[in-house]
Amino acid sequence: MQAHFLMMATYNRWANRRMYAAAAALHAEEYRRDAGVYFKSLRGTLNHLLVADRIWMHRLDGCDQQPQALDALLYAELESLRAARSVEDERILGFVAALDQGRLDAVCEYRTLNGTPQRQKVREILAHLFNHQTHHRGQVHAALTRLGVAEPPSLDLLIMQREAAAGG
Numbered sequence: 001m002q003a004h005f006l007m008m009a010t011y012n013r014w015a016n017r018r019m020y021a022a023a024a025a026l027h028a029e030e031y032r033r034d035a036g037v038y039f040k041s042l043r044g045t046l047n048h049l050l051v052a053d054r055i056w057m058h059r060l061d062g063c064d065q066q067p068q069a070l071d072a073l074l075y076a077e078l079e080s081l082r083a084a085r086s087v088e089d090e091r092i093l094g095f096v097a098a099l100d101q102g103r104l105d106a107v108c109e110y111r112t113l114n115g116t117p118q119r120q121k122v123r124e125i126l127a128h129l130f131n132h133q134t135h136h137r138g139q140v141h142a143a144l145t146r147l148g149v150a151e152p153p154s155l156d157l158l159i160m161q162r163e164a165a166a167g168g
Contacts, residue, residue: 001123002099008130009096013089014160018153019137020046020082022144031078035143039071039136042143046081047074049136053088056129059110060122061095068113096126 023031023042031042039045051067051074058066067074075081104123111117137155144152 001101001104002096005096005099005104005123005126005130006093008126009089009093011157011160012130012133013093015133015137015155016049016085016089018155019140020078020085022149022152023078023140024082025149026144026147028078030147033147035146037139037143039139042140042147043073043076043078043081044071045136045140045143046078046085047072049133050074050081050085050088052132053092053129055113056125057088057091057095059108060125061091063091070113092129 023046026042034040035042037045039048048070051070051072054064055066058064075084099122104121104126106122107119108122108125109117109119134155141152141155
């Protein structure tokens with residue numbers, strides 16, 4: 001199971017890099033424009049992804065402060081957000097790489113943002129974290145299309161695996 005989550009953390013970093021490269025090709029106004037997705041703009045959606053990962057990682061490793069709102073604007077500018085995303089992706093990779101089966105099966109106790117106590121296995125939290133990223137990256141992909149990016153980058157896991165097998 002640890003190997004699976006390591007693959008997902010590697011995929012997460014790969015897909016985020018591709019997504020941010022596509023977003024960087026847009027003008028600042030397009031990056032902020034309402035694109036009809038849940039968190040409105042690319043800026044809102046990309047910030048939400050970082051917010052959610054910081055919340056979950058704080059629950060898992062206790063490091064850093066966790067944001068207190070799912071729609072928090074952590075970074076107004078794309079390049080600052082991109083740099084923070086890169087750091088968070090490495091944090092996630094490092095956390096997953098250090099896991100053993102006992103830790104994956106361990107129960108994490110935490111409180112939701114509204115204070116409700118919860119208990120969940122670490123492996124279930126990680127499955128949610130990576131699934132959540134994929135869900136919102138799909139929205140980013142749709143927003144890129146709406147904003148005129150002729151062909152947003154493929155974010156398929158199989159593409160990453162093929163690139164890795166080919167040495168790329």
